[in-house]
Amino acid sequence: MSEATVVKPDLDFVKEVIAAGGESLKKCYQCATCSVVCNVTPDENPFPRKEMVWAQWGLKEKFQGNPDVWLCHQCNDCTAYCPRGAKPGEVLGAIRKQAIKQYSAPAALVDIVNNKKLLPLIFIVPAVLLALLLSVAGTFGIHEGEVVYSKFASILFLQVVFTPALIFGLAVGVLGVKKFWDDMKKANNVQSGDLKASIIATAKDIAGHQKFKTCDVSGDRYTSHLLVFYSFVALGIATALGVLYIDILGLESPFGFGYGTPVKLFGLIGAVAILAGTILMMSSRFKNEEKLGAGSYYDWLLIGIVGTVGLSGALSWLLRLGGAASVAYPVYFIHLVAVFSLFIYLPYSKLAHLFYRSAAMCFNKYSGREAQSQGAGQS
Ligand code: SF4
Ligand code: SF4
Structure with a gap:
């Protein structure tokens, strides 16, 4: 029995x-x-x-x-x-x-970041911290004359404050993936597989957003997610080129080379893509609200942060061109707070799916399950 x-x-x-x-x-x-x-x-x-x-x-x-x-x-x-x-x-x-x-350790940060009652706090803390650091640097405030954002936050300031914030977010995410990977191997009794081939195949899937293409009811999620994803890629390339110009080639300001510079080009592509993707994401959620629900606070927090990064970035650029210093510097400050929040909350917000979904997709290939499923589908 x-x-x-x-x-x-x-x-x-x-x-x-x-x-x-x-x-x-x-x-x-x-x-x-x-x-x-x-x-x-x-x-x-x-x-x-x-x-x-x-x-x-x-x-x-x-x-x-x-x-x-x-x-x-x-x-x-x-x-x-x-x-x-x-x-x-x-x-x-x-x-x-x-x-x-x-x-994602410490776990308490996940609760804090995703608690809607604490929404003001999660932006006030980075805002106060950045305002303090800029005040210590002696650059916090409206600057007379032509709008030049490096007068407000110097390139050295951005390197010293934002690089550690990004490294922190990435390090917490990578450590979390390491634990998740070990748990997946244990839970699914998988000892070995072809890691290199699995990573390459996963990268191809992500680059083409192959899985999103299969969605029926909210098919527009494919376009919106693709736009936001590639906006991050474009902004990452712009940042990397900035590092190349300033840190490696020792050039003073890559932003003074005119509109045709690759830094500006990738920055603009990223800004347009992030705005278009966020607007599409929001409209898709409202359009399908009756059938699918409008989403949780957890979903909207990420859309809000990403949208603020895009909108404040684009407005900062336009206000600088328009020479409206009294509005330009405050809007640029909001942009810095949004970018800083995006970096430090990376492993605690919904954005953590960058790490864990990629790992799960990779594991599905590594364990041979995806190949089995495809084989069964073809037989
Ligand atoms: S389980 Fe996930 S991927 Fe599958 S239909 Fe539901 S929401 Fe879409
Ligand atoms: S009732 Fe349960 S099992 Fe059936 S479709 Fe809904 S969630 Fe799935």
């Missing part, structure tokens, strides 16, 4: 998932429509139905090293077709937030 399995629910975990945006969780009656309509899930052991059951039952340990919650691209096709309005796309988003808390 087989032994009965004792289910030990973690009720705190259920409460946390509900509080994080998964309030519709209890409506699920496990019909599996969601797993059938999901175009992203592998055929073998598909999501998100099983995750809905585990979350309902409070089986927190099942999510330890689970790549599937990250393979989900939150396209919400499942939510649109769920006959019970259980919103599995939102529930998986809430579970991902719990995973970020598990891997």
Whole structure:
């Protein structure tokens, strides 16, 4: 006679998932429509139905090293077709937030960053810190004459303050991925695989946004996510070129070379793409609100930070051209605060999916599961 399995629910975990945006969780009656309509899930052991059951039952340990919650691209096709309005796309988003808390240390920062009651605080703290540092540097304030932002925040200031902030965000994310990777190997009993080939194949998938292309109901997410993704790439290239000009070639100001310089070109492409992508993301959420929901605070916080970076960056540029110093410097300060927040909250906000989704996609290839699924699909 087989032994009965004792289910030990973690009720705190259920409460946390509900509080994080998964309030519709209890409506699920496990019909599996969601797993059938999901175009992203592998055929073998598909999501998100099983995750809905585990979350309902409070089986927190099942999510330890689970790549599937990250393979989900939150396209919400499942939510649109769920006959019970259980919103599995939102529930998986809430579970991902719990995973970020598990891997991005210190975990308390995930709660602080994603608590809407603390929204003013998460911007006031970086704003006060930057204002203090700029005051110490003696450059905080409106400067007379032509608008030159390096009078407000010198290149040295940007290097000394923003580079460590970015390194901090990246380091916390990379350490979290290391723990997540080990957990995935353990939970899925995977000893070895072709890491180099998996990384290259994952990079190709991400570059082409192949998974987003398969979304049905919110197909416009493909375009908006692609625009925001490549805006980061363009802005990263502009920054790298700035470092090359100033730090490596020792040129004083690459920004004085005229509009045709690559730094400016990539900066402009990045600014236009980030604005267009954010506007498209917002309009898609409002357009599909009835079917899919408008998204949680956790989703909107990221859209808000990214949108502020884009909008304040573009306005800073226009105000500088217009010579409106009294508005230009305050707007530039907002831009600096938004960029600083983006860097330091990188591993604690929804942006942490950069690390964990990439790792899960890579693991799916490394473990051979994706190849198995594709083989099964072709047979
Ligand atoms: S989330 Fe909805 S579609 Fe999926 S199993 Fe539950 S009731 Fe069915
Ligand atoms: S949100 Fe999209 S990717 Fe995620 S489980 Fe639902 S259908 Fe699949």
